[in-house]
Structures are given as C-alpha cells and as structure tokens.
Amino acid sequence: MNVSIRKMLRDDIDTVHELESLIFKDAWSLKQIVSESDGKEYKKPYVMEVDGAIAGYTFIWVIADEVHINNFAVHPAFRRKGLGLKLISFIFERFKEYDKFFLEVRKSNEAAINLYRKCGFKTIFTRKRYYADGEDALVMFTNLK
Numbered sequence: 001m002n003v004s005i006r007k008m009l010r011d012d013i014d015t016v017h018e019l020e021s022l023i024f025k026d027a028w029s030l031k032q033i034v035s036e037s038d039g040k041e042y043k044k045p046y047v048m049e050v051d052g053a054i055a056g057y058t059f060i061w062v063i064a065d066e067v068h069i070n071n072f073a074v075h076p077a078f079r080r081k082g083l084g085l086k087l088i089s090f091i092f093e094r095f096k097e098y099d100k101f102f103l104e105v106r107k108s109n110e111a112a113i114n115l116y117r118k119c120g121f122k123t124i125f126t127r128k129r130y131y132a133d134g135e136d137a138l139v140m141f142t143n144l145k
Contacts, residue, residue: 036059113140
C-alpha cells in the first residue's frame with residue numbers, strides 16, 4: 001500500500017465532495033469544499049492517496065498561533081489500517097511550529113474520538129446541539145509543546 005499526502009488541487013474537488021457525501025450525514029456542500037481550496041493563506045487543504053486514489057482528506061485553518069482541523073475523513077474502505085493516524089501525524093509534522101491544535105467531533109463518533117485521544121487530544125468542552133440533527137459536538141484540543 002503506497003500512501004502519500006499532498007495539497008489538494010482543484011481537480012480533486014469533485015472526488016473529495018463525493019467522499020464527503022459518502023461519509024457524513026451532514027456533508028459539506030460542493031461550494032464549501034471549493035471555498036476551502038480558494039488559495040487563501042490560512043486555509044490548508046490536503047488529500048491522502050493510497051495507490052494513487054484519494055482515500056482521505058483534511059481541511060485545516062491556521063489562525064494566529066492555532067491550528068484548527070475543520071474536517072478530517074478517511075474513506076470507509078480504508079479505515080482500520082492506520083491511515084487516520086498517518087494523516088494526523090502528517091498534520092502535526094507539517095505544522096510543527098504551532099503548538100495548539102483544535103477540532104470538533106460528533107459526540108457519537110467513538111472511533112474518531114478514540115483516534116484523537118490516542119493522538120493526545122482531550123475534550124475541553126461540548127457544543128450543545130451543534131450539528132443540524134441536534135447532536136452535540138465535542139471540542140478537542142492538544143498542545144504539542
């Protein structure tokens with residue numbers, strides 16, 4: 001299995017949108033995904049490829065001295081193979097000059113929460129009824145320093 005991570009290109013947008021729609025019941029719209037790849041300096045979109053096919057992606061914002069992981073996904077067919085850990089490790093390495101990392105996750109997404117905890121994230125508070133269906137979001141944080 002040949003895994004690589006690179007900046008997301010315009011040509012990746014449709015594939016990422018299809019994957020987003022497959023994974024999340026409250027998927028980001030095509031317009032939102034296009035917006036994340038608009039070239040603004042603080043927006044950092046990446047895709048993870050396995051044997052040349054997009055198997056995951058992340059949208060990151062770097063604001064002041066913080067890194068916000070706004071979206072993070074691995075294709076269901078590629079889960080439980082260490083790829084989520086590989087993608088988070090890439091984020092930590094790529095943004096190693098920063099120490100504060102934040103993300104939000106559905107309270108019911110135990111697999112993701114376990115991955116994030118394994119990577120040092122801790123829940124710092126809950127956003128009540130954050131998602132469209134009323135589910136809460138856990139706001140998680142890690143400090144790498």
